[in-house]
Amino acid sequence: MIEDSDLKEIKPKPATCAASPEHVISGLPIPKVMRIRTFSPDDWEDFIEEWSTSLSGAYLKVRRFGGSGDLGVDIAGFTSKTGFQDVWDNYQCKRYDHPLRPSDIWVELGKIIYYSYKEEYLPPRQHYFVASQGIGTTLEQLLNKPDTLKAKMRENWEKHCENEITSTEEIPLTGALEAYFDAFDFSIFTSKSHVELIEGHSTTGYHAVRFGGGLPPRPDPGKPPTTPEDSESRYIRQLLDAYGDQLGTAMNDIVALEANVPIKRDFLRQRERFYHAESLRNFARDTVPEGTFAALQDEVWHGVIDICEGHHQDGFERMRTTLTQAAALSFTANPLSSVTKKQDCQGICHQLANDDRLTWVPDDG
Template identity: 85%
Template sequence: MIKDDDLKEIKPKPATCSASPEHVSSGLPIPKVMRICTFSPDDWEDFIEEWSTSLSGAYAKVRRFGGPGDLGVDIAGFTSERGFQGDWDNYQCKRYDHPLRPSDIWVEIGKIVYYSYKKEYLPPRRHFFVASQGISTSLEQLLNKPDTLKAKARENWKKHCQMGIATTEGIPLTGNLEVHFNAFDFSIFSSKSHVELIEGHSTTGYHAVRFGGGLPPRPDPGKPPETPAKTESRYIRQLLDAYGDQLGAAMTDPVALDAHAPIKRDFLRQRERFYHAESLRNFARDTVPEGTFAALQNEVCHGVIDICEGHHQDGFERMRATLTQAASLSLTANPLSSVTKKQDCQGICHQLANDDRLTWVPNDG
């Protein structure tokens, strides 16, 4: 019979962090390491593709392989243009419903030994196991003991590798293959933890979109160089045409603006805005997925094009009206919206003018 002493008052644990509006709307955040474990097969594949881009700085090139003919290679990082005939690293990415066990890797080790013996490639410099549910303690211990790993691989060859490496023939560990196996350096085999994956992924432009947490602080934009760069030539030409259209005199180069102080000040402001937008473009390249900044440009273009193509007294007034409209846009749908300033929107107009997507002095008037 249940006694009163067996019954305890319900007392949930106190919150370990301060509650916020985000918690009320979305619940407590799930740690990134735990979130990886919940990835669907498609999400895991997407995550690995994104994470792979973080390897590019360490290698001459990084390539993804797949399919039945992958020869045990998943993601290869090549240190030179020699590819598989030079130094290279292999990242074997697995998705199981359990942490990776020794029984999961024997055939993968067998493939590397066998196909390097067949001279399909030189043995990799390093071979990392990457798993959606992490690495089991028993496997991690084996990977830290190369001699034991080699002995266990030999013991498991017949069961896992002999008929598992190739579907068309059995591959016994005998003869020259055994000689190659005996000489093979098993210290190349190791693993990547979820923490290491997250650290690498955090350096890519996909991290904030996949895991949230906001964008990193945006650096202040640099000041425009005194002498315009070649990349500025088209939008500056459009600016000079707009000024000349109002003044009724051709402006051949920026020096011609020195005689018109208000116009010269405006010119300097427009260049600052252009460089604001350029700094946002550079920031986007490192923090959000490819195409995000181009989508922002398109949104600005759609937001101002009707004003730009409307009737205006001259090219300068057309430009001013377009920039005023750009500064009033509410760009809440783009991932960059939290770090986009009015100057950026106005500078994007000059980027669009640089690409002739906006024109201050149309040919028809």
Template identity: 45%
Template sequence: MPDLTTPTFTDLPDPKPTGSATAHHVTYGKLMIPQQQILTYSSDEWERFIEEWADSQKSSYKRVARFSGPDDMGIDVAGFTDEKEIYGVWDNFQCKHYKDPLGPSKAALEVGKILYHSYQDHFAIPRKSYFIAPKDCSIALKKLLGDPIQLKKYVFNNWDNICAEKITSTAKVELVDDFKDYAEKFDYSIFTSKSTLEIIGEHRKTAWFAVRFGGGLPERPKVIPPPDEVQISESRYVEQLFEAYSDHKKASLKQASDLSAWQELTDHYNRQRELFFNAEALRNFARDKVPPGTFDELQNEIFHGVIDIEAGFHADALIRLNAVTFAAANLPLTSNPLISAVTIQDKKGVCHQLANVNRLIWKKP
């Protein structure tokens, strides 16, 4: 019979691999999916996330605004469909940060605020009033939101201990008389919720998604070739191109037809316009996929990478232009969020964008 006072041990088995390991895993660890990341947010980070998410709603409303009054009145973010704003047709988003799933008692207070303040004509009854929380709504609250009669019953039964003294900081709000009649007739089906999966899906449409959650940038759309006619938006860099050609050939060259005697210049001119439109396509891509200012930072990085070359001595303006775009093509960009989407054509094209606003000059006085 074994001695029960003597512990026995079994060797641990070797850990089993959970999948292919990559250099990315070694540097950054495994990527947390957005739903997991949200669960780690502080109240401040949750607030920033909601501000980013609100940007995705702007296409659905005339205006999306955050409430900033002394009492929140049950409103965090509002989406207005017309110029009447809070007195017109609008949707309410209650986006509080809670460490646990949002339960009936906290939601009942927010329902009470909407009841009271709409009764007081502080705003029109919202078309919909959404509850949004990092850990979503509890099962109990989801059941109430799915049954307006039961939601109303819960609010009425718990009014005194949940709502009465917390709706405003200036007075106790009792559920009596005309206000009670108003609350009795109120349409409680306006109260609903958005899950974190829905919020993340809508956040995905914003310029902040890739920076916040990782996973890389989406594939860029195919670049549209430049139109035959020079556009007003590209007039200055094109003017600078002809100044460079004129300086190189010691002749007055002002338009594409003037280059017909030199096939290499015609080809060069066509390539530079393609490069410019590549960079413009990147600018448009950046507008929707990364935070504002990201493309400007990329331009600045390229500018500082080539400005000393642009400012140096060159035999003529075309040689200067080619030296600058060659240097740009070989710049080792380091930290900009757009790096994975940037091509050699883009880097050269940015030089023409800079020339388009006279930050780079090919023909020096």
């Protein structure tokens, strides 16, 4: 019979972190390592594609291979233009419902050994195993003991490699291939942990969108260079035309600004705004997926174009009214919204003018 003393009061454990409004909306955050383990096949493929971009700084070229004719190559990082005939690394990415086991990799090792023996490529400098559920303890221990790994590989060749490397022929470990096997350096086989994957992925523009947590701090945009860059020529020309349209006199270059102190101050402000937007463009390149900043530019364009193309007494007034409208815009859907300032929106107008998507003094006046 159950006694009252057998029953315990229900007391959930205290939260391990301070509650926040975000927790009320979306629940407690899932650690990134655990999130990787729950990826669907499509999410895993997308994650690997995103993570692969983090490798570009270490190699001259990074390429993804696939299909039945991949010869054991998944993601290859090449150090020179000669590709497989020079130093290269291989990243073998696997998605299973369990941590990677020795039985999962014998045929992969066999492919690298056999196809390098056949001179399809030089053996990779390093061959990394990457797995959605991580690397099992038994396999990790083997990868840390190359001699033991080689001995186990020999034991498993007939079962896992002889008829599995290719469907067109049997490949027994005998003769010249066996001699090549004996001389092969098994220390090239290693692994990448989930922590290392996350660290690499965090350097890409996909990380914040994939895992959340917000964008990193945005650097100070700094001051514009004293002498305008060639890349500024078109929007500066448009500024000079706008000033000249109000003053009723042509302004051929920025030297003409020296005669009008208020106009020169305005010119300096507009350049600061342009460089604010350029700094946001650079920040976006490193922190959010490609196309995010262009989408923000499009939002600004749609937010100001009707004002810009309305009736104005001169080009300067058209520009000022357009910039005022840009500063009033609010963004909620774009991933950059949390770090976008009013100066950025105004500077984007000058970027659009630089591309002739906005015009301060239309040809028809």
